[in-house]
Structures are given as structure tokens and as C-alpha cells.
Amino acid sequence: MTGTDPLLRVAGLHAAYRSVKVLHGLDLEVRRGEVVVLLGANGAGKTTTLRALCGMVDTQGSVLLDGVELVGRSTEWIVRQGIAHVPQGRGIFGVLTVEENMRAGAWGRRDAKGVDADIERWYGVFPRLAERRRQRAGGMSGGEQQMLAVARALMARPKLLLLDEPSLGLAQIVTRGLFRQLEEINRDEGMSMLIVEQNAELALSFAHRGYVIESGHIVLGGQAADIRADEGMRRAYLGY
Amino acid sequence: MSPHIGNVSYLLSLLTTGLTSGALYAFVALAIVLVYKTTTHINLAQGEMAALGAFIVLALTRYGVNVWLALVISMALSFGLGAGIERGLIRPLERRGIFPVVLATLALFLVINAVMAIIWGTQPVPAPAPLPNGLDAKIDILAGPPPFFLTYRALGTYVILLAVLAGLWLLLERTKLGLGYRAVAANREAAQVLGIPVGRMQMLGWGIAAALGTVAAVLVAETVNTLDFNVMGSILIFGLAAATLGGFDSVPGAAVGGLVLGMIVTFVPGLFTVIEGDLGLIIALAVVLVVLLVRPQGFFGTKPLERV
Structure with a gap:
């Protein structure tokens, strides 16, 4: 609430x-x-x-x-x-993998274990991203890229x-x-x-x-x- | 046609010569690409900064410093100079558009060139030689004629290129710093909203480029045996061509582009004796043009050039 x-x-x-x-x-x-x-x-x-x-x-x-x-x-x-910002047009790093995008979202964090745990947590929420974790993000559909943009922003907690x-x-x-x-x-x-x-x-x-x-x-x-x-x-x- | 065209020993000699020149172009192309990726600028002073680095190596060796140690010190100084130029000169100008930046790198070219001429004179001086360079510093492979041998200098150049590529791969693909650098290269604004320090990544690119340039200039000078204030003049053109060939934003592309260009420049005059050495450059540039007509983004580039 x-x-x-x-x-x-x-x-x-x-x-x-x-x-x-x-x-x-x-x-x-x-x-x-x-x-x-x-x-x-x-x-x-x-x-x-x-x-x-x-x-x-x-x-x-x-x-x-x-x-x-x-x-x-x-x-x-x-x-x-x-403050985390999902920009207009998503701002995906197309040549980076899905997982690299997620890690880039956690740039300011120092807790490596927490970052790993959060990646798995958001993969749980967005299973499509888990399937594509090793693929280049630019190859995904618009909807998948938007999920990635949200998940990546959430990585900053x-x-x-x-x-x-x-x-x-x-x-x-x-x-x-x-x-x-x-x-x-x-x-x-x-x-x-x-x-x-x-x-x-x-x-x-x-x-x-x-x-x-x-x-x-x-x-x-x-x-x-x-x-x-x-x-x-x-x-x-x-x-x- | 060259009379040696069917001679294995001769062809192998052309191959090693081409690989050696290609490796030197590759170093310069790598430096250009590392700056371009995060800033979309081309540093026209890349070659002069490199030559300055080679003169610093020379100056240090004159004080009795070991040439390898001198190279490492000069690379560190070059890194600082490159990063400092990005922060202090390029970034403030960037807000005003692309042309002030282009002019600034051109001005840097002229200033550094003049400074080198003032300090070290305009006459060629013996080059610092980190690699074994004597007449006997070679491995004989085929008796010939013409004989085919591998010089330690050529071998050393290949090894250094491979080590540099491995180091860059480790840094860019396997460290958090490298992830930040690649994120900025992929999408500057998106990287900024994730809190990635865009400016520091651009400084990093400039710094590494300058350090690599110093390696390139030392190897170029050793190849021609002398160092002078114009040592990198023509090499910069080849480096730009190699970077274009490989795709301006690709690190492996820069290496491949350099090696391919080295092959073209060596084999075309080597096989067709009617073509003099200077025509080789024109033919190399013609090949680059043809490649770009077919593939505007180069071998490995992700997008066509927009701002040059």
C-alpha cells in the first residue's frame, strides 16, 4: 500500500x-x-x-x-x-549481451553477491530475459528490450x-x-x-x-x- | 609481373614483411578506434602524440634507463597526457560541436610536431631499439635465393601485437571498467542514466590510445632505424585507412584491417613490379574504397560512419 x-x-x-x-x-x-x-x-x-x-x-x-x-x-x-530512469526508446546496449546490460545497471553497487542474486531475481520476474541472457540484446524484440530496460534499471535497487x-x-x-x-x-x-x-x-x-x-x-x-x-x-x- | 612470383621463399618474405607493416598499422588503427568508440571523435594528433612518446623513450634511454623500462614509463606518461587532453581540451570543446574538436586535434598535431622539432631537432636520430635489431638477429628458414628468414624484430612485433590484443580483450570483456567503456560506446546517454561515469570512460579511451600509440611509434622508428619528428606522418594515414577497413568502432576490426592493409601494400608492388612502391599506397586506398562501397560499416563495424 x-x-x-x-x-x-x-x-x-x-x-x-x-x-x-x-x-x-x-x-x-x-x-x-x-x-x-x-x-x-x-x-x-x-x-x-x-x-x-x-x-x-x-x-x-x-x-x-x-x-x-x-x-x-x-x-x-x-x-x-x-533514482533509476528507463529512457524513451529503452536505451538498450544492443551489442552487449542481456546479462551485460543487467550488470551495467548495477554499476554503482559494490556488493557482487547481491548483484548476482538480483540478476537471478529479475530473471525470475522476466523469464524471457533468462532464456536470452547470453545473447546480444539488440537481437531481441521490442517488448523484450523494454523488459530488459526495466530490469536493468531495477538492478540499481x-x-x-x-x-x-x-x-x-x-x-x-x-x-x-x-x-x-x-x-x-x-x-x-x-x-x-x-x-x-x-x-x-x-x-x-x-x-x-x-x-x-x-x-x-x-x-x-x-x-x-x-x-x-x-x-x-x-x-x-x-x-x- | 615479378620474376619471383612462383618462388615460395620470396612469397613468404612478402608475407612476413606485410604482417610487420600490418601490425604497425594495426597499432595506430587500435588507438584511433579506442578514442572513436566512446567519443565519436577522430584524433588527428594520434600519430604526433605517439611520436612524442617515442622521443620520451629515447630521452630516458639517454639517461641510462633500460629501454623496456623507458617504454613502460613513456606509456604511462602518454596515458596521462591522452587522458588529460580529453579532460582539459576536448571535453570543454565538445559542447560546441564537432568542428571545434576536429580543429583542436589538428592544432595539437601542429603544436606537438613543432615542439618535437624544437626540442629534438629536425635531423633523424638513431631510434631506441627494444627488440634485437642486428644483422644476425634472425632465424634462417629457407636458403633461397632469395633467402627467407624471420627477424627477431618482426617476431617481437607480432608478439607485442598479440599481447596488446589479449590485454585489450581482458580489459574490455572481463572487467567492470571494460563493461562501462563498452556501455558508453554502445549508447552514451543510456550509460549516463545508469550512473556510469561517461567522461571517465572517454578519458580511459584517450589514455589507452595514447599509450598504444607510443608502442606503435617506437616499433615504427625501430623498423626504419631512425626517429625524427615526422616519423608517424604517413603511418597515421595507413592507420586511418586500416581503422576504416575494419569498421571504425571495432577493436578486432582495427587489428584485421591493419593486417589486411599491410598485406595489400606489400603484395601489390611485390608481385607486380610495374607498380612502384608509392603506387602501392594508392592501390591500398582504392581497395579500402571498394570495400566501403560494398560494406560501408567496414569488416566488423556495427554502424556506418556518421560523424567524421
Whole structure:
């Protein structure tokens, strides 16, 4: 179940690519154990929000993870604090094997035994990856690559998992299967997640809460069920 | 046609000559590839940095340091210089685009070349010789004519190339550092979001490349018996051609590309006497062009070249 204390608290976040400002004072929160979905049109700033949390764009404002300020820190440092990011397009290392990809995900860890144990643990959750552990990751299907991207991110034992358009380029049935697995990981491991997703209906059916972002601002936030139920909101912001 | 074309001893001699030149091209190609993989830059000063490393070996031996120890010290210094140039010069420029980086490596080429000429002069000097180099330092195999023999210098060059390849394989495929390097090479941004220190992996590539270049320059100088400030000038062209042939982002490709190029450059003028030595280079480059027309990514490359 989700707690009430915030794991991630973002306040007044500004972000820019060189001189182009994309986020203009964004506020949002992810509580411990919660799945939060970030919705919005193309170009609204969803991907930039995730990149800003990881220190991959120039940012101002405040991002507190477990009370630790992340703004102004390097990506390397932020990852060590417990944020894992599954980037848009998955970012698989195609010429590396599946298992090498998993080990790369555990880069910041020093507990070799724990890493080995976690690899087996995620192979248990994603048996397709276990079958292909010695194969080059680039040869796998889009759905398998997305599973690998999630498993690889989890190898860092993060406190918060960021997912950027996990359904991108996947068939409907594959996407549904993936979201079911994400739901299980949230339920069984208590993994907190912040998800950017085009497929609003699907994402809202799985998330606890949602935010809608427009032109770099949060324009509304609430319980996922309430957003789904409110027809006006759906028409205005979600286009379905 | 060469009159010796059916002579086994002559053909074997061409083979060993080709392998020796090929090994030297392979060292330079390896250095270029190790930089390219994580940065997608081509260091035009790779050859001059290598020549500087060879001069440092020479300077150390003049102080009485054992030539092998001098080589190891110079490799370590070259590693530091390479890594330092990446960190201090290339990385700050990289934000501004590809051309400032290309110009910076060109400037480095000119500066290092001039510095060597100022310090050590423009006249060729006897090369430091880590490998046995006398007239008798050979194993006779066929009496000939022409006689076929293997020099210890050629054998030493092959052994060093194999040792370097084995070392690189161990480092890249069997260590955590190597995993990080390959991850950055495969997808820089994805590696960054996993917390892999991208910049340090790029420094590593530059450092190893510079150290390898020093080995290459010392062996090149020993092959021609003298060292001068332009010793690596033409070798860099061959190294670039070899790297292109092998696939710019492939370590085994660089080695194979170097050896194949060495064979072409040796056998074409060796078999067809109408073709003078200098034409050999043109023919070698023509072969590279043909290979690239058929296979734009080279023998082992994973993707076609985009930013050169």
C-alpha cells in the first residue's frame, strides 16, 4: 500500500535546454510505494521532467528525494541517491549481451553477491530475459528490450523508478503484459514509480495518482480514478 | 609481373614483411578506434602524440634507463597526457560541436610536431631499439635465393601485437571498467542514466590510445632505424585507412584491417613490379574504397560512419 510521506517532492522546477526553457515552475509529489503517471500532449515537457529529475538538463528549483536535494548534482550522483530512469526508446546496449546490460545497471553497487542474486531475481520476474541472457540484446524484440530496460534499471535497487513512454513502439498486447508486470513489481516490491505515458487510459488504470502537464506547468493533479471518471478533464487534456 | 612470383621463399618474405607493416598499422588503427568508440571523435594528433612518446623513450634511454623500462614509463606518461587532453581540451570543446574538436586535434598535431622539432631537432636520430635489431638477429628458414628468414624484430612485433590484443580483450570483456567503456560506446546517454561515469570512460579511451600509440611509434622508428619528428606522418594515414577497413568502432576490426592493409601494400608492388612502391599506397586506398562501397560499416563495424 502507499504511504503518505513523500518520497519525491518537486517544487518550482525550471528546466532548459541551453536557452530554450521547457519547464516553468513545476510542482509534483510521489509518495512511497506509489505509482504516479504524468500525462500531457507532445512537447508539454513530460520527458524533460524526467530528464530534469536525473540532472540531464539545466535545472533550477527543488527536487527532494527522501529529503536530499538533487538539483545541481550530476546524473551519476543522483543515480546513487536512488533514482533509476528507463529512457524513451529503452536505451538498450544492443551489442552487449542481456546479462551485460543487467550488470551495467548495477554499476554503482559494490556488493557482487547481491548483484548476482538480483540478476537471478529479475530473471525470475522476466523469464524471457533468462532464456536470452547470453545473447546480444539488440537481437531481441521490442517488448523484450523494454523488459530488459526495466530490469536493468531495477538492478540499481532504486527508491524511485522513472519510466519514459514504456509502451512506445509496442503492440497493444505486449504493452498490457508489460504494465501487468510493472503493477506486480509495484505491489510485491513496493517500488515507487513515476511514469510518462501517451496511453492515458491504460496508465490511469494502473496508476494511483496522475498529473497533467501543459506547456511546462502542472495544470491538474489528482487520484487516477477521479481523472478517469471526469469526462471534462479527459476531453480537455487527454483527448479521449 | 615479378620474376619471383612462383618462388615460395620470396612469397613468404612478402608475407612476413606485410604482417610487420600490418601490425604497425594495426597499432595506430587500435588507438584511433579506442578514442572513436566512446567519443565519436577522430584524433588527428594520434600519430604526433605517439611520436612524442617515442622521443620520451629515447630521452630516458639517454639517461641510462633500460629501454623496456623507458617504454613502460613513456606509456604511462602518454596515458596521462591522452587522458588529460580529453579532460582539459576536448571535453570543454565538445559542447560546441564537432568542428571545434576536429580543429583542436589538428592544432595539437601542429603544436606537438613543432615542439618535437624544437626540442629534438629536425635531423633523424638513431631510434631506441627494444627488440634485437642486428644483422644476425634472425632465424634462417629457407636458403633461397632469395633467402627467407624471420627477424627477431618482426617476431617481437607480432608478439607485442598479440599481447596488446589479449590485454585489450581482458580489459574490455572481463572487467567492470571494460563493461562501462563498452556501455558508453554502445549508447552514451543510456550509460549516463545508469550512473556510469561517461567522461571517465572517454578519458580511459584517450589514455589507452595514447599509450598504444607510443608502442606503435617506437616499433615504427625501430623498423626504419631512425626517429625524427615526422616519423608517424604517413603511418597515421595507413592507420586511418586500416581503422576504416575494419569498421571504425571495432577493436578486432582495427587489428584485421591493419593486417589486411599491410598485406595489400606489400603484395601489390611485390608481385607486380610495374607498380612502384608509392603506387602501392594508392592501390591500398582504392581497395579500402571498394570495400566501403560494398560494406560501408567496414569488416566488423556495427554502424556506418556518421560523424567524421
